Amino acid sequence: MGELVLDALGKRFGASVAVERVDLEVPQGQMVALLGPSGCGKTTTLRMVAGFVPPSAGRVLIAGKDVTRAPPHARDTGMVFQSYALFPHMSVAENVAFGLEMRRVGRADRDARTREALRLVRLEGLEDRLPRQLSGGQQQRVALARALVVNPAVFLLDEPLSNLDAKLRGEVRMEIRALQQRLGLTTLIVTHDQEEALTMADRLVVMERGRVRQVGTAEDLYERPADPFVAGFVGRCNLLEGALEAPGRFRAAGGEVLPCAAGPAPGGRSVLALRPEHIRIAPSTDGPARLRAATYLGAQTEYHAELGGTPLVVVRPTPGAEDPLRRILPGDAVSLSWDPSAARLLPAAPHDERGA
Amino acid sequence: MAALVLPAGLLVTLLLVAPMLLLFRISLNEYSPTEMMVEATTAANYLRAVADPYYRSVLGTTLAVATGSTLLALVLGFPAAYWLARMQGRWKSLATILVLFPLLVGNVVRAAGWLALLGNGGAINAALLGLGLVAAPLPLLYNTGAVVAGIVAVVLPYMVLTLSAIIESIPRQTEEAASNLGARPMTVFRRVVLPLALPGVAAGSVLVFVLCMNTYASAVLLGGPRFKMMAPAVYDQFVRGNNWPFGAALAFILLGITLVLTVAGSAVLGRRYRRRETEERA
Numbered sequence: 001m002g003e004l005v006l007d008a009l010g011k012r013f014g015a016s017v018a019v020e021r022v023d024l025e026v027p028q029g030q031m032v033a034l035l036g037p038s039g040c041g042k043t044t045t046l047r048m049v050a051g052f053v054p055p056s057a058g059r060v061l062i063a064g065k066d067v068t069r070a071p072p073h074a075r076d077t078g079m080v081f082q083s084y085a086l087f088p089h090m091s092v093a094e095n096v097a098f099g100l101e102m103r104r105v106g107r108a109d110r111d112a113r114t115r116e117a118l119r120l121v122r123l124e125g126l127e128d129r130l131p132r133q134l135s136g137g138q139q140q141r142v143a144l145a146r147a148l149v150v151n152p153a154v155f156l157l158d159e160p161l162s163n164l165d166a167k168l169r170g171e172v173r174m175e176i177r178a179l180q181q182r183l184g185l186t187t188l189i190v191t192h193d194q195e196e197a198l199t200m201a202d203r204l205v206v207m208e209r210g211r212v213r214q215v216g217t218a219e220d221l222y223e224r225p226a227d228p229f230v231a232g233f234v235g236r237c238n239l240l241e242g243a244l245e246a247p248g249r250f251r252a253a254g255g256e257v258l259p260c261a262a263g264p265a266p267g268g269r270s271v272l273a274l275r276p277e278h279i280r281i282a283p284s285t286d287g288p289a290r291l292r293a294a295t296y297l298g299a300q301t302e303y304h305a306e307l308g309g310t311p312l313v314v315v316r317p318t319p320g321a322e323d324p325l326r327r328i329l330p331g332d333a334v335s336l337s338w339d340p341s342a343a344r345l346l347p348a349a350p351h352d353e354r355g356a
Numbered sequence: 357m358a359a360l361v362l363p364a365g366l367l368v369t370l371l372l373v374a375p376m377l378l379l380f381r382i383s384l385n386e387y388s389p390t391e392m393m394v395e396a397t398t399a400a401n402y403l404r405a406v407a408d409p410y411y412r413s414v415l416g417t418t419l420a421v422a423t424g425s426t427l428l429a430l431v432l433g434f435p436a437a438y439w440l441a442r443m444q445g446r447w448k449s450l451a452t453i454l455v456l457f458p459l460l461v462g463n464v465v466r467a468a469g470w471l472a473l474l475g476n477g478g479a480i481n482a483a484l485l486g487l488g489l490v491a492a493p494l495p496l497l498y499n500t501g502a503v504v505a506g507i508v509a510v511v512l513p514y515m516v517l518t519l520s521a522i523i524e525s526i527p528r529q530t531e532e533a534a535s536n537l538g539a540r541p542m543t544v545f546r547r548v549v550l551p552l553a554l555p556g557v558a559a560g561s562v563l564v565f566v567l568c569m570n571t572y573a574s575a576v577l578l579g580g581p582r583f584k585m586m587a588p589a590v591y592d593q594f595v596r597g598n599n600w601p602f603g604a605a606l607a608f609i610l611l612g613i614t615l616v617l618t619v620a621g622s623a624v625l626g627r628r629y630r631r632r633e634t635e636e637r638a
Contacts, residue, residue, distance in 0.1 A: 050532075050536055051535075052532055071535070071540075072532070072535040072536055073535045073536070073537075073538050073539055073540050074538075075536075077536060078536070078537075079532075079533070079536045081529045081532070081533060082529075083527060083529055085527060085529035085530050085532065085533040086530075086533075087530060087533070087534070087547075087548060088530075088552065089551050089552055098534070098537050098539075098547075099537035099538055102537055102538030102539050102543070103538055146533075146537070147536075147537075150537065150538070
């Protein structure tokens, strides 16, 4: 057990930069998610922690020890691979016992710990099966048990749920989180699925093109995104380009003036971030906006509206049968409104090369 | 669909099965110095080959050279096959061509090249003599070592390609998982790569062993006149001795022993897998 520290970690492959610079501290027992689109460097970062990719710059510290140059087998990390990477020629019990065997744990102790790990992931009775005789969900649990049983200083999860079907994914997500908290495992998880990251991790690290965009809790990222990328990646968001004309007045590129949070000094290009659920929509006879489409999603309804030349997505609880909003049709005039404080101003240009 | 194998099937029947049946019939005939071959049905040729200490030693040499060459090809081929299998991108096709390249040179041409390299007046001895490192040429040619080296050079590409095909099918992550769990590189090889590559080890070894058992050019050219393996012995009986029945019997002994050993060998290597399969069905 111990904390994980990434100190100015970077990786170049020839001329291309996979990871520009990652600084991160995962305190003992916390779960941190590396979140980002494919190619953002999150997997490379995880592989540098495991020791499969030698960093070009920076250090990896596990429980205070610099392991930057240590080979994978000397790092004391327990990794769950996206493909599970079970040993196909070994039984479930042999798979789980492998790490203990490598650590020269005695036979009796090894058997007991293997049984305990399999009990923990609810696979008792399947000890003698081969991996290919198991379902995807069961294989995934063998992979979990195999990584957990050695009691690693750092637990690493590489897109652990991406090969499971949607229903199972929700269950396993809760299970992994419960195990992680119960065992107090210092955990780094890589995912491109924001819901997965939001529900499982104590803190999230949003990455894009090799750089860390923002680090924070789910609430931080959703409610106080640092830039348009984070706002658009974590949850859905209307991102409108334009400039702040006066405090509280944002002029969109389409020409409309929109109310917004006071924000910084006027002038300069910026982006207005407005969550779809923060916009109110109502039928109107002469409203400035037009409805383009309405999609009924059960509990919610999604409206695509256009304000002047600016498209806006609105998500509202589906109105009751009597509500006139229920009967609006594409082409109808609508009025849109929002609390100015819900409209956040973000810097327009993507962050410069340093990722400042 | 069955019609698709017809052309190849006919060719094999015509050019392999038919001659083999003929050859087997010949092996049961009698030899007479005056009439060459007399129609008969006798096992005398087989009994003579088995009883004669000379042919027993030829068979022994053949088995020893084939087994040694196969093992050497396996030991030398595995690292190369691993390297090839784990290679990425554009260099991989180049490396594959490089592995195949020796096959472009025929066995005889290659053996002739080895003569020029290893002979008493060859490049190596000329250099050693010229530098004054040795007083007389080293006997590099006409011994078992030269034959094994020659054979291994011929069969290595087959071994490497067979092994690399199976190693490629072992996901890299399986090895990473083992090292993540604390296995050192040699342990990863022993516990994960080798067991999973066993079917390829069996296939490559069988292929190479059969090629080794039937070695001709390397044995004749690099082994010299007193070094005898089975294939040249068969040739001698047919062409020099004109004793077709005995030559045919030798050929069938070679064929039979090769067959028995390859079947037995692959059974031993495949045992682990078959055990698993049975467990699965149970």
